[in-house]
Amino acid sequence: MTPGARVSAAIAVLDRVAAGEPAEKALTNWARRARYAGSKDRAAVRDHVFDVLRRWRSTAAMGGADTGRGRMIGLLRQDGPSPETLFDGAGHAPAPLSPEEEDAGSAPEGAASRDMPDWLWPQLAHDLGPQADAVAEALRHRAPVFVRVNTLRADPDGARAALADEGIEARPAGLSPNALEIVAGARGLARGAAFTGGLVEMQDAxxxxxxxxxxxxxxxxxxxxxxxxxxxxxxxxxxxxxxxxxxxxxxxxxxxxxxxxxxxxxxxxxxxxxxxxxxxxxxxxxxxxxxxxxxxxxxxxxxxxxxxxxxxxxxxxxxxxxxxxxxxxxxxxxxxxxxxxxxxxxxxxxxxxxxxxxxxxxxxxxxxxxxxxxxxxxxxxxxxx
CATH class of the missing domain: 3.40.50.150 (Vaccinia Virus protein VP39)
Known part of the structure; x- marks a missing residue:
């Protein structure tokens, strides 16, 4: 799949999510229909969908429409590349932006700028005080990947070495002595021997x-x-x-x-x-x-x-x-x-x-x-x- 075709697939999935279908189910159903999509394609589409879900309101505001297409335009305007480079109508890419779409979109304000529901943001801001904005911003982005070293099978140094043998780079995490942050190769973690052999478990720090x-x-x-x-x-x-x-x-x-x-x-x-x-x-x-x-x-x-x-x-x-x-x-x-x-x-x-x-x-x-x-x-x- 071309980058543009991946965007088209994400738009279709996002429209199903907006209609009430759970994201995981929508992604699974798309993958079953798209037999031509390889593992990298499926991962890229999934990333697009979850990046938008984290920023559901701000992407709609910046894309100028409360639709999957509008939100993907908004996401590209936030993260790049420019929407015009992928919305070119070539092959299975989305149709080019209309003049109205080129002019649409604005910076979100208030709770929308923090990608929070209007009803919830005041409560969260009250509960978290001066840390509320930083927390809201953290929730707009992907989480790091952590594993727990299973001390029934390994120690942290041994687990890191086993992961390194599989091309997975890990470093100690600060919150727990047996926590490792995966900094490279995370997509291969579940298939590797360190995981299947019980040396590590997926668990947030x-x-x-x-x-x-x-x-x-x-x-x-x-x-x-x-x-x-x-x-x-x-x-x-x-x-x-x-x-x-x-x-x-x-x-x-x-x-x-x-x-x-x-x-x-x-x-x-x-x-x-x-x-x-x-x-x-x-x-x-x-x-x-x-x-x-x-x-x-x-x-x-x-x-x-x-x-x-x-x-x-x-x-x-x-x-x-x-x-x-x-x-x-x-x-x-x-x-x-x-x-x-x-x-x-x-x-x-x-x-x-x-x-x-x-x-x-x-x-x-x-x-x-x-x-x-x-x-x-x-x-x-x-x-x-």
Whole structure:
């Protein structure tokens, strides 16, 4: 595919996304129809689509139209090259810009200039204060790629050497001692022996730092109550030197890859459909807005509503209420989100402490999206003996 044909494909996918189709589904459906597209073509189209999704409002403003075509024009006006070089009508490239399109487009203002929904930006600005603009800007761009060195299989130096043998360049990341940032060759990571052999796992550096903040020690009974794909459970198992971690999720289908991931990592993860008894540590990595990771999943930024956020806060409170009795006296209840919003983070902990006696906030940490990782929050609560 020519660069122009890739732009045409991205325009078609973006129009389907604007009509309500999830981006991943729209990209998959396009790829199935476009058998001629090679891996580099598919990667380039995907990059175009997600670059626009991160900047949904500003690209429409600069392109002069709330369409896939307008947004791709706007993206090129932001990042280059000039739209006229790719919108030339040659082969499968988009038709040349009309005189009206050449004159259309303007710099976005207010929340649109930050690529934020109008209803959400004031709340985010209030919660983040002087850091709000920098965070909004970070969310407009691609996230770095990080891996966690699985210490059940390797140490950081050994993992870096194994990656280098595959043409993948990695360097230590600052937030966690076992985090590596992939600086070259990231597209080949999932096919390489270092990954398939369990030496490394894909995991954001801030997500790793959340697990680092937990008071884990070998021999503890540990439950990951909202395990999802099992990323944090695998990291906890490594910190427990191979000790068992129980995993649970309200939607068991989310854990379908857990057995295979555990086998690859050499970790002992046990699925608990109905957790009972008392645990030394229970981690609740609760469903949330995902606002701290919107550069990885940008659709969430545009699909979130105030009603949806309110419902998430109720769900989070309910999970804390259900898991508190599972913690043994003297044990720990850890609460984590990938959110930047106070209502999902510190306010949720304040509500819990106000409603539950015998609990104390032991530690809390916030991470903001930037070059070191995504935006996450963790609070560690201890139960009285």
């Amino acid at each position: 801030a997500s790793q730092a959340v697990v680092d903040a937990l008071p884990l020690a070998p021999g503890m009974r540990v439950l990951d109550y909202c395990a999802g794909g099992g990323g944090k459970a695998l990291a906890m198992a490594a910190r427990l030197n191979g000790g068992s971690v129980a995993v649970h999720d309200a939607e068991p289908a989310r854990m379908k890859d857990v057995p295979a991931r555990a086998t690859r990592a050499g970790a002992d993860l046990r699925i608990e459909e109905h957790p009972r008894g008392e645990w030394d540590l229970v981690l609740c990595d609760v469903p949330c807005s995902g606002s701290g990771a919107w550069r990885r999943a940008p659709e969430g930024k545009w699909r979130l509503t105030q009603a949806g956020l309110d419902a998430l806060c109720r769900t989070q409170a309910g999970i804390l209420d259900r898991t508190a009795p599972l913690v043994a006296p003297g044990g720990v209840l850890a609460y984590a989100t990938c959110s930047l919003l106070t209502c999902e983070n510190t306010a949720a902990i304040e509500r819990f402490l106000a409603d539950h006696s015998g609990w104390m906030l032991q530690d809390s940490r916030s991470f903001l999206p930037g070059p070191d990782g995504d935006g996450l929050f963790v609070a560690v609560l201890s139960r009285a003996r």
